Amino acid sequence: MKKHIALGMALLLGAGSVTACGGSKAAQTAAPETTVAETESAAAETAAPETFHGEEVWLPYDENLEKKKTDRDATGKNGAVASCSWYASKAGLDVLQNGGNAFDAAAAVGYTLGVVEPYFSGLGGGGFMTLYDAKTKKVSVIDFRETAPAAATADMFLDESGQPKNYTPEGADATAAAPASQYGGASVAVPGEVAGLEYLLEHYGSGVDRKDIFQDAIDLANDGYVVTATFKEELDESYNLINAMPEIAGIYLNDGLPRKVGDHVKNPDLAKTLENIRDNGKDAFYTGDNAQKIVDAVQKYGGVLTASDLENYTVKEREPVEGSYQGYTIYSLPPASSGGTHLCEILNILENADMKSLEVNSPEYVHMFSEAFKIAFADRAKYMADTDFADVPLKELTSKEYAKWRYSQIDPEKSGTYEAVPSEELEHYATTSFSVVDKDGNMVACTQTVNYGFGSKIVPEGTGFCLNDEMDDFACDDPSSTNCVEGGKRPLSSMSPSIVLYPDGTPFMTIGTPGATRIFPTIAQVVQKMIDYDMPIQDAIDCARIYDNSKNNINYESDGVNPVTAETAQKLQAMGHEVTDKGAWQLFFGGVQGISIDKDGTLHGGADPRRDGKALAY
Secondary structure (H helix, E strand, O other), X not given: OOEEOOOOHHHHHOOOOOOOOOOOOOOOOOOOOOOHHHHHHHHHHXXXXXXXXXXXXXXXXXXXXXXOOOOOOEEEOOOEEEEOOHHHHHHHHHHHHXXXXXXXXXXXXXXXXXXXXXXXXXXXXXXXXXXEEOOOOEEEEEEEXXXXXXXXXXXXXXXOOOOEOEEXXXXXXXXXXXXXXXXXXXXXXXXXXXXXXXXXXXXXXXXXXXXXXXXXXXXXXXXXEEOOHHHHHHHXXXXXXXXXXXXXXXXXXXXXXXXXXXXXXXXXXXXXXXXXHHHHOOHHHHOHHHHHHHHHHHHHOOOOOOHXXXXXXXXXXXXXXXXXXXXXXXXXXXXXXXXXXXXXXXHHHHXXXXXXXXXXXXXXXXXXXXXXXXXXXXXXXXXXXOOOOEEOOHHHHOOHHHHHHHHOOOOOOOOOOOOOOOOHHHOOOOEEEEEEEOOOOOEEXXXXXXOOOOOOOOOOOOOOOOEOOHHHHXXXXXXXXXXXXXXXXXXXXXXXXXXXXXXXOOEEEEEEOOOHHHHHHHHHHHHHHHHHOOOOHHHHHHEOOEEOOOOOEEXXXXXXXXXXXXXXXXXXXXXXXXXXXXXXXXXXXXXXEEEEEOOOOOEEEEEOOOOOOEEEEO
8 A cells, every 4th residue: 555645845844753673773793813923924815916716807906905095097999898796897898899789798797796705695686777778768667676575564564562572583592682673584675686687688689608607607606706995894803793693603604714815715516506597588587496495485484475476576667767967867767766766866966056166074064964964864764665565756856946945944054854764773784786877878876785795694505695674764763754654665776776867968977876775975075086086086086075964964084095084074064963973984984886988988986994995898
């Protein structure tokens, strides 16, 4: 049953908050510390060049095992790929160089990321992509978001007293306890990634040999890939939860201990699963033996997903949300993602200010972004949900008139309070994003996820992939919420893979980022810098970022490129803002991957040093 939501100025002024994604963040206990000897050993191990298919591997960390801050971008004329992994960018570039189009390459990137970044995405997850078809000049959205099992109910994560339930695998100790919406079988929504990537190939692919699309992913699963600093961070954070589940522990732990930076991971079971999908399409995943293994694993760990849920999963092709900033047209995601709508809303609000006259990350600049972010999050909490289950006022939220009215509420000298939103503790960043552009001008921006690191931590026996814990993106502790759990419903998201066109309608940029609710605020900052200051894409990605979500607490990077200075932070406090220093190059602020296109056709790929990203082009 749809919930009808009206948008009016008077109603908005008096609107209350809507809680989303209930429960507290999964209990995280540090993994056993790596000894100095182990670290030195790993450093020595990485001194020799790594190779993949005879080509030297670009590693995202230096001799001190720290993330590189430079050498992330690439320039070319014929094609470019920017992703959170060199391996995945290489897989996509291989497809482009072998005659495939951007859509073929995007599938190769998506499948490969699931091998080398299993903590962020994979066959057991889902996502969204925004496409630009150069022939038709049409922008489309492919929604392959996970859905709630048919048997899911609004109160399934609450106990008899109305408190969020925890889950601990049978026989595990108390260190392996976490909210049931984030860990174990009940947290698993019906995966959409395989259906989405196969839909892309069927409807937009060029017909290249499927072996070319899958080969790098299969080879990496069979032959192994290098553990990065980001990989180890995610593994350490989830160590106790992983250690309690033998199927995933057997892949990603080494004799019960987390792997080290520089180690190699092989996953032959995943290679076999990918080979089956390559040869038999999406049915190899959603029906038959693989589907039964998924159902058995979910139900073993307390879930309700069934074979019918898998068989009935459908991809939805949707019209994008459309907005503009300074004459540039922006296409992004509609619900069940809130990201595209609020990206447009933020930029519409900022368009009323003379942002170009403000110094990047000055007090005035940060204040204006903070107020726009808080307004967007107030509206997000009130209105956003799956449009198959709720009427969402997209036209009003993305209109210039509404943004002008919202802008009029901003005091340029003082922090404002709008409406409450969910606690920041509920946010996570276990998501990945990538961009592809080919020689014909086709563009793809894709964001895919398993939600928290390694998702539910469930690996169906013999399959090699992690199942998502996407049920946590519903308002699990509030059955009355617009975003409450309902069977067949898609949970609210912030993912915002976006396509931007020049004022004359020609392609300008494809961009996306992981980062949970930091996603659309991060993209807004990068887009604004590129348009108002004519920044190259890599420079805009490198710039220090800020974030606020109506809790009146500006999180900021105090070091790096154009950081928020101590003096600026003091001025913001004097304006009534609370501030939190997040340091520099923080994974908290996402990992932007994007490609811009000059008027002469030159492609510039940009990748974020906050992650393992690397752009490649030719």
